Amino acid sequence: MTEIDPIRPVDEEAASIAVDRCGYIFPIGDRPSLAQVIGMLLEDPVSVPEVEQALQDTFIKLPIRTSAQILEVFKQVSNDRYGGAAILA
Numbered sequence: 803m804t805e806i807d808p809i810r811p812v813d814e815e816a817a818s819i820a821v822d823r824c825g826y827i828f829p830i831g832d833r834p835s836l837a838q839v840i841g842m843l844l845e846d847p848v849s850v851p852e853v854e855q856a857l858q859d860t861f862i863k864l865p866i867r868t869s870a871q872i873l874e875v876f877k878q879v880s881n882d883r884y885g886g887a888a889i890l891a
Contacts, residue, residue: 812843812876814869821872829865833857836866836875843876844883852879 820842821828830836833850840856841848856878857863862871 812873814873816843817869817872817876821869829867830872831865833864836864836872839872840876840879843872844880848879852882855882 817839820839821830824835824838824842826835826839830839833853836857837848837850837853840853853875856875859882860874860878862874866872866875
């Protein structure tokens with residue numbers, strides 16, 4: 803299991819950078835693209851089913867229009883995988 807670096811905070815700026823590095827712009831309208839962005843934040847690949855579950859659990863719907871929404875999905879995926887090990891700034 804991959805561990806998240808406990809020193810590296812994840813905030814809206816980090817989410818925006820991940821979107822940019824993946825070559826996307828807002829809004830993000832599909833699950834595979836969102837999985838890629840969340841995977842970049844986690845520094846570990848994320849599957850589409852993980853994203854689908856996180857979207858369902860957070861009541862967030864596509865398209866994703868803000869970094870804050872990405873953080874909510876990131877937080878849920880992290881909680882599902884690591885039991886809340888993510889550090890949000």
